[in-house]
Amino acid sequence: MTAGTRRLPVGERLPTLEDVARVAGVSRATVSRVINGIRNVDPQLHEMVWNAVGQTGYVPNRLARSLVTRRTGTVALVVSDSESHDDDPFMGRFFADPYFGRVVGGLMSVLRAAGIQLALQIVGTEEQRTRLVGDLRHGQADGVIVLSLPGHDPLPRMLTDAGVPAVMIGRPADPVPINYVDLANDTGASLAADHLVGRGCQLVAMISGPVDVPASNDRITGFRRSMARHGHAWVPLVSGNFTQDSGEQAMRALLAEHPAVDGVFVANDLMALGALLALRDAGRHVPDDVAMVGFDDSSAAVAASPALTTVRHPLEDMAAESARLLMARIEDPTMRISSVIYEPTLVLRQSA
Amino acid sequence: MTAGTRRLPVGERLPTLEDVARVAGVSRATVSRVINGIRNVDPQLHEMVWNAVGQTGYVPNRLARSLVTRRTGTVALVVSDSESHDDDPFMGRFFADPYFGRVVGGLMSVLRAAGIQLALQIVGTEEQRTRLVGDLRHGQADGVIVLSLPGHDPLPRMLTDAGVPAVMIGRPADPVPINYVDLANDTGASLAADHLVGRGCQLVAMISGPVDVPASNDRITGFRRSMARHGHAWVPLVSGNFTQDSGEQAMRALLAEHPAVDGVFVANDLMALGALLALRDAGRHVPDDVAMVGFDDSSAAVAASPALTTVRHPLEDMAAESARLLMARIEDPTMRISSVIYEPTLVLRQSA
C-alpha cells in the first residue's frame, strides 16, 4: 500500500457539507439538519439547501457520518470456524452448499428493505476473532449474524462479553446468553423416524453429520429417541460431513455392515443425494428396497431421483427472522435475550 | 433511529490512540507510527508503545482510520439488476443458485488472505444505483465486483464514469471500458455442439437462458454457429430462466414440438436437471434416446442421474481472478483496462 493521490483525478474533490453550506448561504449545521430531516427548519431555507445539494451533487460521506453517529448501516455476517485456517478447502465447499445461499437470501430479503448492507467475514484464527470483536466494539458494524461451524466456538461468548448485538443462526454449542434462531432439529428427526417406522421399515439406519455440530447432534438425539420409542433401542449410525461424497461413502459403509437395511434417515439432502447413488450402484431400489428420508428440503431434494421425502428446514425464513431480531436488538440494546425455534415439517415425495 | 447512549454500557469507553499515548508517555503521532510500522522509531519507544497497547487493549478504529486514509479494506460485491425491485422473488432464487455461492467462495479465497472483507449490495432501482455510486466515490469501499443480471444495466458505465475501481464477472451487455473476467461462452457451446453431433445425434435442440443475458446470448450464438458448421443450419430453441423448473417446462415444450429430438444442449446444469425429469416422464432414456449436455459443471451435474456431461465453467477461479484484478487496480489506478477470458472444457459423464 503506497501513499499518494489515489482516488479520483487530481483536483476533483467531492462536495462536502461545507460546500453545500456555502452555496446555500447557511451554516454547516443547518445543512446537516435539513439533510437528516431534524427539527423544524424554516421552509425557505429548507428549499435553498436542497437546491444547493442538487447544484453541487452532494452525497453525504457515510464514513464520516458513522464516525460520529456510531451507526454504520452494516451488519456483519460472520462465518466462524474455530478449526479452519486461511486456505482451508472446507470454506469452498461451504459456500457452494445451498445452505449459505439460502441464509444470505433470507437475510437480504429483510436487510435490503431496511437499506442495510451485509459484510461477509470469515474468521478462523484466534487473532482474526479478537480483531473482529475489536472492530465490532468500535462499531464497524451495527450488529452481527453468526453462522457457527463445527466445533466449540469461542466467538459467541466473546461477542456477548463485548456487548455486541449478535444473533446466531443455529444454537451455540456451549450455553451462551445469546439471541439465536434455530430449528427444532430433534423434532424433525422424530418426524423422519415416525415416517420410516410407519411405512413398515424393519432395520432403519441413520447417516448423520459431524457429531460436533449442535444441529447435527440434535438430529441424532431426536432420531434415536423416537426410534427407541418405536421399539428400536439401537440404530446403526454412520456419520459424514454434509457433503454428497461423504453421503455416498456412508451409505456404502452402511450397506456393507448391515445389508438388511431397509430404511435410512440422512441428516441433509446433499448426503442423501450421495446415498441415493450408492444405493443405485448396489442395485437397491428406492423406496421399494430401501426407504430414505432426507433433511433440509433444499433444491437438491426435488432434483434427486427419486425425489426426496425430506424434513423441511425453513432456512430463508429463519435467516429473515434473525435479521429482524438483530435489527430490534440494535434499536433497543436492553432487549432481553430471546430465541426463536422453528418447527420442521415432513415433505412427502417419492423416496419414502 | 433515536439518539442517545446506544452502544456499550455507559462509562465504558474504548481506549483510543490518545490513551495509549498517555500510558506509553509519548505522543499520539508516535503511537500511530509504531502501530502502522512507519519510519524508524527508537526501539525502546517502540517497545513501550506496544506494551501500552497490550495494557490498554487498544484496537484501532477502522472507521476513523478510513476517514483519513481513504482506504477501507472492503470490497463491495454488487448484484445489480436494473429490472428487479425490492421484493422481487427473483433475488431469492438467485442466492439459492450455486452460481452465487461459487462466486463468493472464489472471491473470498483471495480477499480473505488479503484481510479484505466483502460487502454485499443489491441494487435494483435507479436511486439505489446513484446512491451506491456516490458512496463508492466517497471511498465506502475500495473497489467493486459487479455481478450483472439480465438487462442492459447502466451501472458499469456509471462506475467507470465515477472512476471507481471495478471488475465485472461476465462481460457487460453494452460495450463499456471496464475490467472484466468472463468465460468463452461461445466456445463452450461449440464444444457441446461438436460432441452431440459427434456422437451421431440427428435432431439437436437447445434450451437456452434468458436472451438478454450476455452470457446466455453467447452460448446461443456459439451453439448455432457450430451446428451450422456441421450442416444443421437451424436448431430448435426454447428458452428458460436458468431454474430447474423452467428447464423442465422447456424440455416438455421441445418434446411436444419436436418429438424426434435426440440431442439437447442445455445452457446450465440446473435447467438440465429439470430437462432430465421431463425426459424421464416422457419415457425417454438418457443418453440412449436423447443425449444431453449441460453447462457449468456445478454440483448439480454430478448429483444428476445420469450424471451430466457438461461444459466446465471455472467460476471459482474466475471469481478469484477478478478479485486479484480488482486489487491490482486499486493499488494502481492507472492500470490499463484488461479482461481475462477463460476457456471452457467439456466434462464427459453419462448423459452424452
Add this chain to the structure above:
DNA sequence: GATGACTTGGAGAGCGCTTTCCGAAGTGTT
C-alpha cells in the same frame, strides 16, 4: 413595553485517526 416561552440558526467542539511540518538531538566532517 417588559416578560417569558418557544423557535431557529450559527459557532464550535468533538468522533479517532493520519501525516505534514519543524525543532531538537545525534552523527560525522573539516
Add this chain to the structure above:
DNA sequence: AACACTTCGGAAAGCGCTCTCCAAGTCATC
C-alpha cells in the same frame, strides 16, 4: 569547535460529519 546532515518525536492541522450549546429572533401575554 563549528558546520552540515540525518534521524526522531511532538504539535497540530485536518478527514467530513453531527450535535450541543447559546444567542438572537418571534410571538403572545400581562
